[in-house]
Amino acid sequence: QNNIEALDLTNLLASSSVASYYHTDTHWNEIGANLSALAIAETLRNLNWETSQAADFQLQTALSARSGDLIHLAGLDHLPRYLRPKIELASITQVPPLQIESDDLFGDSALPTTVLLGTSYSRNSNFSAFLEHHLGQNLVNFAKDGGGFSGAAWAYFASAAYQETPPHTVIWEIPERVLEAPVTEQERHGFALKISKVNTTH
DSSP: OOOOOOOOOHHHHHTOSSOOBOSSSSSBOHHHHHHHHHHHHHHHHHTTOOOOOOOOOOOEEEEEEEOOHHHHHTTOTTSOGGGSOOOEEEEEEEOOOOOOOOOOTTOGGGSOOEEEEOSGGGGSTTHHHHHHHHHTSOOEEOOOTTOTTTHHHHHHHTSHHHHHSOOSEEEEOOOGGGGGSOOOHHHHHHHHHHHTTOOOOO
């Protein structure tokens, strides 16, 4: 009803020939994050979203030991290391900052007009950095760790950043697991009002 495009990444991530999630963590790994970022960028372009071309970038990746959050969630923190699941070696990529060229005197054309809302998924595995490069433009990341369905959105739409410089596009990452959480009274009665004020086309 509000002309909000919804992109389900389930099949994309499930069909990957290599693992798109960490073995001992609930988050996607860099492969899953990069695949998702590319799919989002392609979806926006198919919607005739005004954007630059994807940026060329060289990646330098190293492996680093990662103790995933499932160790904590399963209550295994207190166990000696030899009784815990094997420590996973995860890819850690150095993604170069996106360089935006502009001949605008005051540089306004290079200011971000796209906002990323969401959870720790948007703050892990270089997701936002991959997304910037696939979009060819900078974005502002207002995602919150543990933000649930709307924590980041509530904080952002109430902020001075939104009031003073409303975005052209909002990309809202929502983990499947939070869709099953009950809708709060705040979300039910107040959020529709805030969303109606977002002046975006997509």
